[in-house]
Amino acid sequence: VQLQASGGGLVQAGGSLRLSCAASGRTLGGFVRMGWFRQAPGKEREFVAATRWSSSSSYYTYYTDSVKGRFTVSREYAKNTVYLQMNSLKPEDTAVYYCAASTLPGSIEGNYEYWGQGTLVTVSS
DSSP states (O other): OOOEEOOEEEETTTEEEEEEEEEEEEOGGGGGEEEEEEEEETTTTEEEEEEEEEEEEEEEEEEEETTTTTEEEEEEEEGGOOOOOEEEEGGGGGGEEEEEEEEESOOOOOOOOOOOOOOEEEOOO
């Protein structure tokens, strides 16, 4: 299984970016959870958002409080890709963003077995 994250870049505060995470080696339906995490300079990696499989056509979504109402996580099964749409970006959103996938129950970070390489998001003030 490989996860390829892309879409990062430099954006002004208030702007938008869409991150993509393309999975290969397994279809999205084979993962219980697909998540996004981020790590800002000098800080620990933190959870941002995740989807949890519900059925062949639907899934649950979860967000950390600081991004609720601004970020949207989604799955596109046809492209085997998970997206993170980020709107109203703030300088504090600056970080390397990682996508991750889990086949295990439970939401803890340690249950994510597969990780992408990370994509840098920089938000200027």
